[in-house]
Amino acid sequence: MSGDLLSLIFRAGDIAQNEILKYWKTDFNVEWKADSSPVTIADKKAEELVRLFAQKETPEFGFIGEEFGQENPDAEYHWILDPIDGTKSFIYGVPLFGTIIAILKKGVPVTGLIQLPALNSKIWATAGGGAFADKGVPIRVSDVGSLKNSLVLSGTINTMESEGYGEWFASIRKNAKLYRGWGDCFGYYLVACGKAEIMADPVTSLWDIAPYPLIFAEAGGVFSTLKGEKNLFSATGKPLYPIYEGYSAIASNGKFEVPLATDR
Numbered sequence: 001m002s003g004d005l006l007s008l009i010f011r012a013g014d015i016a017q018n019e020i021l022k023y024w025k026t027d028f029n030v031e032w033k034a035d036s037s038p039v040t041i042a043d044k045k046a047e048e049l050v051r052l053f054a055q056k057e058t059p060e061f062g063f064i065g066e067e068f069g070q071e072n073p074d075a076e077y078h079w080i081l082d083p084i085d086g087t088k089s090f091i092y093g094v095p096l097f098g099t100i101i102a103i104l105k106k107g108v109p110v111t112g113l114i115q116l117p118a119l120n121s122k123i124w125a126t127a128g129g130g131a132f133a134d135k136g137v138p139i140r141v142s143d144v145g146s147l148k149n150s151l152v153l154s155g156t157i158n159t160m161e162s163e164g165y166g167e168w169f170a171s172i173r174k175n176a177k178l179y180r181g182w183g184d185c186f187g188y189y190l191v192a193c194g195k196a197e198i199m200a201d202p203v204t205s206l207w208d209i210a211p212y213p214l215i216f217a218e219a220g221g222v223f224s225t226l227k228g229e230k231n232l233f234s235a236t237g238k239p240l241y242p243i244y245e246g247y248s249a250i251a252s253n254g255k256f257e258v259p260l261a262t263d264r
Helices: 002-023 041-057 087-091 157-162 166-173 184-192 212-219
Strands: 030-032 038-040 062-065 069-071 077-085 098-105 108-116 121-126 130-133 151-154 178-180 198-204 222-224 247-252
Touching (some): 002 041, 002 077, 002 108, 002 121, 038 041, 041 077, 098 184, 108 184, 108 212, 121 184, 121 212, 130 212, 151 166, 151 184, 157 166, 157 198, 184 198, 184 212, 184 247, 212 222, 212 247
Parallel strands (some): 062 077, 151 178, 151 198
Antiparallel strands (some): 030 038, 062 069, 077 098, 108 121, 121 130, 198 247
């Protein structure tokens, strides 16, 4: 069944990409949610179309999406979707945004995808089947063996500090070879492809990170919350934390020890 699910996730990614690119670098209105995060017509339309596709192809599956919430929460399988991860990049004409899709069975990802519409690139993984990019080229994390030789990535430093991770993250980035703020899904994309060594987020929602335990396991890296939890769901298939901004995340190549934020 994993092959069938991979085919479905590819089709869903292309549906999202085609819709998003209709609005890329055009004039569109930006709405601001109650949490002060932006949303555009591209976010909404892409999720609407992927939901319709999922309902048609897999009516028995549940669905969790950023813009329109959860459906069929007790289903064995779930789609999880972030239509545009990096909406601020999308708004400002920065091409480092992407669509994140995962299909999970009882809380365990069986296939996952990061699709970068403006760059026309994607990476994906299936459980036990490896991780790949674009036309099927295998991807692996880097072999860099020390923090001092690493490229470290994150989103905004402001959020690291406001969430209490400032000192912890400063100790990492200041001892790295290079630090850049290439955040959102693009940062994880780079680590999985062996182009960077660490990507960290102090606050994420479930849809921001749902495929990453699978993608990094298959690419030879390590993914966890900042406190070291490697699974996003409990043994009973329930989310460990609130699905909206209840999580944190860090991915690395796993070739050297990265201190976790357990004592912040």
